[in-house]
Amino acid sequence: MAGGREFKVSTRKQEVVAAALPLQEHWLPLSNLDLLLPPIDVGVFFCYKNHNSPSVTAARVGVLKKALAQALVTYYAFSGEVVANSVGEPEILCNNRGVDFTEAFADVELKELNLHNPDESIEGKLVPNKKHGVLAVQATELKCGGMVVACTFDHRIADAYSTNMLLVSWAKMANSKSPLTNKVPSFRRSLLNPRRPGQIHPSLNDMYVPVTSLPPPPKMETNGHEDHLISRIYYVAAEQLIKLQALASSNGCKRSKLESFCAFLWKMVAGSETGNDVKKLCKMGIVVDGRSRLADGNDLMSSYFGNVLSIPFGGKKIQELNEKSLNWVADEVHEFLECAVTKEHFLGLIDWVEAHRPVPGLAKIYCNGSKEGPAFVVSSGQRFPVSKVDFGWGAPVFGSYHFPWGGSSGYVMPMPSPVGNGDWVVYMHMLKGQLDVIEKKADHVFKPLTIGYLM
Helix, strand or coil: CCCCCCCCEEEEEEEEECCCCCCCCEEEECCCCHHHCCCCEEEEEEEECCCCCCCHHHHHHHHHHHHHHHHHHHCHHHHCEEEECCCCCEEEEECCCCEEEEEEEECCCHHHCCCCCHHHHCCCCCCCCCCCCCEEEEEEEECCCCEEEEEEEECCCCCHHHHHHHHHHHHHHHCCCCCCCCCCCECCHHHHCCCCCCCCCCHHHHHEEEHHHCCCCCCCCCCCCCCCEEEEEEEECHHHHHHHHHHHCECCECCCHHHHHHHHHHHHHHHCCCHHHHHCEEEEEECEECHHHHCCCCCHHHHECCCCEECCEEEEEHHHHHHCCHHHHHHHHHHHHHCCCCHHHHHHHHHHHHHHCCCCEEECCCCCCHHHCCEEEECCCCCCCHHHCCCCCCCCCEEEEECCCCCCCEEEEEEECCCCCCCEEEEEEEEHHHHHHHHHHCCCCCEECCHHHHC
16 A cells, blocks of 8 residues: 655645736626536645755745736636525626635655545645635645645536636646647536527436435434545556456447446446345446537537536446446446437536526436445546646646545546556545455556656
């Protein structure tokens, strides 16, 4: 296992960074697809190697702040705040309140960080706890002269695609060697207007539910033996992904690496259940980005800022997942994905939200009860631009999303490895019992992420 040591983080300075140019205060409504997100925050962090001169740190923080102020001119939604409108729905007040920016110091070296266990090394230490606004940033100097730059943002306002656009733009503003060909975000909500009359496919009622129809949350167990969600980060070697893809493909149907990986993980999670639980269902959802599906031959959706996501899922008996071959499971993954990778699916989802407003909706798999059987969601981070988040002092040694999302289901995000050799880095927020089984039965696939692997 990757080892680490206890360390303390001390705050040096806190300030608010606003957009460099004044902004006409205005309200920006959320789209119907934004309204499907509960009020949850997402973290993302980047680790940078040390520099020779300690005086460089102060200069680097200055560069980060100045570039952020410039990036917020076009990404002004991140500089606003979320306020409820007259019917209780969230909207963005674009008032340039700014972004809370924390400068900190951690008495630990980069090589000592236990990146395999972000609960120990990242959570509450290196990723900021957002208290106000839409976005919070923390720049932490390490004892070795390295740095961790981390953000926490409101998922109701932006998905990972939108945040990735900001991260790349921010880095380009900071890096004088980088060409200033930034993608300007589009806040054109009319691209996601509902149809009149709406057309709702019955399958959407299986995937989403109005929050008023949810059962009350179960009472929290105080029993120390109760299984609980934890976060871990692994890497998966490129050759293992190729092997999984070969095993998951059959009858001339080549499955994608993501479908193959998801099928393998679905079997692993099912295999962690024992006894009478094998008669229960094991559910897996996969996040689908709708931008390319809604593009309609134009480029407007490629720069659209907000949430354009759906979470189709499949449910199979645990016993069936245990007994069937990997290629059978991969076929099931492909089948439930097929219904959601269309323009009609996303237009129908927009109409579904409209039909229930102002009552918010929620993806059923997010609020899946543990008594129903295990459930988890996979969100592909293959577009995570880790190598492009270079503020002028080199690309990050490591970067990852950090999302202990608060649902009762697990969450998994595979991302490209910064090593650049085709490996994947996989962030997993799952039940400890499930991860124990995965580490035991699939240790040839899931390797604990260590600094040694990265350097």
